[in-house]
Amino acid sequence: MLTKVLLILLSMFIILPSRIEGPHVELEKGPSAHDDDVYGPKPQASEKKLPSEETKPTAIGIHGRLDKLPAATRILNSILNNYDHKLRPGIGEKPTVVTVELSVNTLGPISILDMEYTIDITFYQTWYDERLRYNGSFESFVLNGNMVSQLWIPDTFFRNSKRTQEYAITMPNQMVRIHKDGKVLYTIRMTIDAGCSLHMLKFPMDSHSCPLSFSSFSYPENEMIYKWENFELEINKNNSWKLFQFDFTGVSNETETISTPAGDFMVMTLFFNVSRRFGFVAFQNYVPSSVTTMISWVSFWIKKESAPARTSLGITSVLTMTTLGTFSRRNFPRVSYITSLDFYIAICFVFCFSALMEFAVLNFLTYNRTKPRGSPKLRHPRTHALTPPRARQHQEAFVCEIDDSEESDEEEGPSCPAQQSLGPASTQRLGSCCKWCRKYFCMVRSCEGSIWQHGRLFIHIYRLDNYSRVVFPVSFFFFNVVYWLVCLNL
Template sequence: MAPVVGVTIAIFLYLAQICWGVQQKINYREKEKQVLDQILGPGSYDARIRPSGVNGTAGAPTIVRVNIFLRSISKIDDYKMEYSVQLTFREQWLDERLKFNDFGGKLKYLTLTEANRVWMPDLFFSNEKEGHFHNIIMPNVYIRIFPYGSVLYSIRISLTLSCPMNLKLYPLDRQVCSLRMASYGWTTDDLVFLWKEGDPVQVVKNLHLPRFTLEKFLTDYCNSKTNTGEYSCLKVDLLFKREFSYYLIQIYIPCCMLVIVSWVSFWLDQSAVPARVSLGVTTLLTMATQTSGINASLPPVSYTKAIDVWTGVCLTFVFGALLEFALVNYASRSDMHRDNMQKQRRQCELEHAAQLEAAADLLQDGGATFAMPLVRQPGDQTLEKMRHCKVHMQQPQRPNCCRTWLSKFPTRSKRIDVISRITFPLVFAFFNLTYWSTYLFREDSEGE
């Protein structure tokens, strides 16, 4: 009988402990409600009055510490010079009016979802163009009040911020985009923003940016002075490096291919006028379309960009190949005219020589009959003088490999094509050497 009584008493005590724990938990939630009503009651707290300064000093400014968690950077627009970012923004300050009893550590903090219940710093983003809060499924905002009076405000927001860019080295450039936060109405005598000690800015792992890479970020202060006073300001400088592989595939390689295709005209026969004209005009129009497409995605700036130099020189090479054919066509017609003149001159010389031979034969026949000495005719003297002048006018030429090589091509039009086959690639290769060494060196120097 005694063991049964003991077991019954043990079960009763266990159930009593469970009920007591449930009662204690219910009382704990009741205490949380009571604390909120006590510290935020109408007669005990006024959200219009800012908290006191350090150590409760009424005249000292309120210190607000800020930190940011960058969740994503969706786009960086070169034309509008802006970028979009999504971040979790946090502020923390001390308001001694919100101190409460934590009941031995059972109340770690109190949570609010209405920002208008407590005093809030009047921070704004000075370079913001557009922005919105996130309300799915519930508003992504909370306020935590700690027992010693510290207030933590956290909110998730998306912003579109202006980013003035220098595109002189585009697309081999680096851009610095800033995120600026400042006080709108409170001067530094009343409110001071400071970065949170330790790690004020965090970035999500595996941050992916289209056509850019986030190299590093720097935190700094940017206090501004106006006619109404000095205002506290914080800023984050984000250093973006443009991914060059995209532009290499989409711009530089196609432009090189167009320039090389325009050189095919040098290897076509000079009589293939339709083929050479259509090839030159097609490459020229394609290069012009490529250039206009590139400029359409960039703002109309007053200075020359690196991509402008590249497309301008490539367009000049393609246009030069078309002009080369015009020169070849003109030289070909000159060669034909010269050949016709030479043929006519040779025909006249042959006719004149035949007449002289006929006259000489007549003289020889008459000399055998009359035994008269052979008399030179005026035509013979003229021929001898011409041969004498030609011999003396020809100056001795020094052996030259280039001249010897060009002598293999009798016409001037053919020589122009042959020289262009060598000159155009060499000049284009020299331009590439100068272009890449110049802009890559400038990129490294400015990056340092």
């Protein structure tokens, strides 16, 4: 009985492995049976590898990398174990030489009202620290911002900065690279709002040099020295549009030593040179000022009898120039001197005001000239019919004088016979002007007479508009020629 049970168990152990291996054999042979029906390269049978053979190269690679990690850790621990980050390298022996380099990411905008500008830079500082030398297969170590506090870093600060922003997303934008010979490279990105004294005397044809100066805060010149590294400033000109009203023209540098109660410090300064674009200011100030000045000359072609029209045009021109002068100073620093633009607007204001005063003078003089000295009834034709012949002849002189003086400027013919019959005493009485005015101003339409001295320059009052039509445009033209020649050549 026992033997039968053993035989049955033995047969079961023999039959079960064969049934289990059967389907696997069919699956392996199945694809090969249909190889002729598949389009493309025929799959090649891959050689089976033992598990130990497959994992052996990977294990060696991981083992090699794991061997380097402890080596790097040991090197860092060895150089930082006895390192004191509070003391500068070479203390008590020689000054530390820090080599500086800049990379400008963006420049601008420049605020005229606040007299400052914004600059985004990547600041590089390089120095040697003998305490960080090491021996090993690593050429350098790159440490992130978290390790910066464990090393000595130069205490460089920007002397003319108003606000400084350091970036900390996603990590502080700082980096330290330590070379095996002790060379250290420290890199940081920051945005600085720096002051820039803008001299606006030649505005808007002005150019400026905005400085960016830096030095050590606590180490004087005998302990820390700065120097430039291959002074070739990298500027991303694709972002120069942030200057808006300015064009970038170049950069220069300067090194100086300043004396303070704490010692003599070496100061490094970069100057970013910019020049103003003229187009914006021209369309906002020069063109409106010139056009307003020319519009004020229209009153010279309007009859002097149209007092409301000429007065309204003159006052409007003066008020417009006042508004333009105020508008040009709205976003402008409150400086005590006048700029080139202020001078131009002031001259345009003078031209507009002179055009208004020209009509006031003309109206005043002609009003005094045409004011009747006799009875007001001389102006009415009805009284002329009832007047005796002798009195009528005397009054016709006044009537003719009044009518002649009120004619338009275009009708400038010779004076009437009644006026010519007036003697020097009558002409002097009807002029009603002071002596010096009669010497140089002609109060009648014909200045050729024995009462005037020959060879003297006389101004015909009735032709004052004709003079102004020529004098004002020609004077304004010559002013513009001189103005632009002087401003563009300074």
